[in-house]
Amino acid sequence: AQTVTQSQPEMSVQEAETVTLSCTYDTSESDYYLFWYKQPPSRQMILVIRQEAYKQQNATENRFSVNFQKAAKSFSLKISDSQLGDAAMYFCALKMYSGGGADGLTFGKGTHLIIQP
């Protein structure tokens, strides 16, 4: 079974600053996908960014980028130029490529991100 660990229950950052959210995972498979989801107070789950394990290049989406270290099984999210609208719960998630069984998304426990104006 795979696991996802987010060791920071809460993070705080000043508006316009950069913040990095940590995520480590464990799986015995080599083909998988990693995701960061944002959950604002509206509760909607919003996909922020995804990374395919076979790609060495780190994914980037505007102000959001990841640092994917496959050997270390680490997948951190960097948010640059933080904005008030970035305040939310962030979840790291893992999905196996092969699918099947209960291989939906395995989530971490989440990091609550606070943006200080």
Add this chain to the structure above:
Amino acid sequence: EAQVTQNPRYLITVTGKKLTVTCSQNMNHEYMSWYRQDPGLGLRQIYYSMNVEVTDKGDVPEGYKVSRKEKRNFPLILESPSPNQTSLYFCASSLSVGGYTEAFFGQGTRLTVV
């Protein structure tokens, strides 16, 4: 508009009173699943379905039932709810279970069992 629709969004019920949370998707997705979200625990999968009439247990299936009679619908049934099932529930769907297919989430159902 492509979406996953859950109903109701909020529900307060009493222990033992059977309830159903509905989930419907309009994207012809094969794979559907239910998650519960609890503070400090993240989201955990309850049940999933890989296609019509094919369902299986996830990580926390106790106390829940599901059915998949039609491709678009995947209701979650609590036959005899208990207070420990108070939680935020999400339905999700994706085109297929393997490979990369984006998961689309419903807006969540906040359930309180008293």
